[in-house]
Amino acid sequence: MLPDFNRLKLFYHVYARRSVAGAARDLHVTQSAVSQGLAKLEEELETPLFTRVHKGIVPTPAAESLFNMVKPFVEELESELRSFAASKKQPWGVLRVGSPRMFGKIYMLRVFASFREKYPEVSFVLELGGQEKLLNMVRAGDLDFTFSDIFFAEKADLSGLRDFAVEPVIEEEVILACSTKYYEERIRGDHSLKHLLTLDYLAFRPDQLILRGWFKHHFKRQAPRLNISLTVDNIQAVIAAIDEHMGLGVIASHLAWEQISRGDITAVHTNKPPISNTISLVQLANKVPSLTEKVFLRHFHKSMAAMEMHKDFFKLWPQP
Template sequence: MLPDLNRLRVFYHVYSLQSINMAAKNLHLTQPGVSQHIKKLEFEIKTPLFIRRHKKIIPTWAADKLFAMVKPFMETLGSEIKNISKPMDHPYGLLRIGAPLEFGKTYFPAICQAFRKKYNQVTFKIRLEEPDQLLDMLNKGILDFVVIDYFSAKDQFFGRPEQYKIDSLAEETFILASSKEYFENMMGKNISFETLMSMDFITDEHEPFILKHWFWHYFKKSISKFNIIMAIESHQALLNCVRLGMGLAITADHLIWNEIETGKIVPIFPTKEKVLNKISLVQLRDKKATLTEETFQTFFKKQIKAKENLK
């Protein structure tokens, strides 16, 4: 049996505010009334939710888990209930979208701004995370759809691609990037396997998976160790390290297109066959998209295609 929904609503406010007194004021209830709701909820789910200290409450592990389940529902309900009486013939309301960090930072601000010029009743909540985290949030209903990059559906979707609707948006080329000075002075313009393996590398991954993939693609050699002189979580910081001539790093060509064109950055291609990374829009196959989702997705695809054609 599900817990009383009104008690879950009270719990949501208590947890969010970390205060029974403040929750009581927000809900226009008495403090004892709020406390009684929490006690009854704890009885229903048969576990304590808060540890009481003097003038302070501390959420338990069970409270953290319950809040993670309740939060998406409460926040979606709060943002959508005001729109429930509006006509359904035009886009409106909140879109919850996920994307990789650099792709999201590069494309979403301008595209969302352009979309809102046409449909100003649409708002956005954008999550920028790793693909596996985005898929997890999609599966849990936290996101409406996601844009992810991956080498292959088999690798990325954990053997279950059939549960997703996957629409290809674009392909980006992964390059091993070097500053012009590093390429000329440190490498002597030599891109042999032996020379590359003696160079310094920068990565923004905990495990240099993409770097390993790049070397396997071109040299069919499995590399267990690189001379990584810096691991940094920001891709923009990684690119700055390349610009400074600290070493070599993997990036997508479109992120530094102008610098490649002007010769400031040298893309290294040991052979003509390039490493391609697919960008796709992914949603759950059994979820019916709303008019707002469909309209934005169509708009988004056109915007990405237009940007690709400008390269």
């Protein structure tokens, strides 16, 4: 059984000061309390720790061994507690953030970098992945919060979000797009359902939920079997395949804003408005955010608003 920590703390200060009186002053207790605590610790360990002499105490070899074990723990604990107290006054510590892969690679790294310029005592852990993985990590306490893009095709079942507080952050435009070369060769302005069904498609995941959702939104019907030229597990790969003229894929327009601005990628529009997808901040319900989290989220919102593409390709929800 481990000795009582308070007695180990008494021992640490007595050994460091070589004085019962000095330890009592450090700990703001009486000398009698220190002497009694030491006596009980020696009884627990069944070994003497100090030899009492006329004007002081002399550590025994056992005391030296015990001090070498206790010293790193006590000093690290005191340092962390000082830092913990400081974190209530300014951002400090490790912030663990989850994000969809593409969103994290394009935006989160630059937001982290600009935040650390202001608050160098903050470091980050960034976990990239799908919604289910990231939500499970938040639920388990492995992430402080995550950004989650619940695509329109997946909005039917939100029962898994009961444990969370969900705050919309960004509204992004979701489009069906292809390379301009593919558009000019295969589409040529014909956006009819009959013609679109003859083309090649890039599927995000085998279930094709995103593609099917696009057709249902724009044509009020599920698309029959599509000619899938490539199936991938992330949007970045869909955009890369579009660049290689492999067909049409459903993407968030801001993720390919450079190619769209240059005219390398063309969107396929219908008489229906584009689909909007919400990226939300997700954290445990009833959680009290730390000062570091509050300051970072304000910084995130300002940083996203300052990015040149946001007015044309997505809109920010107002901060609560």
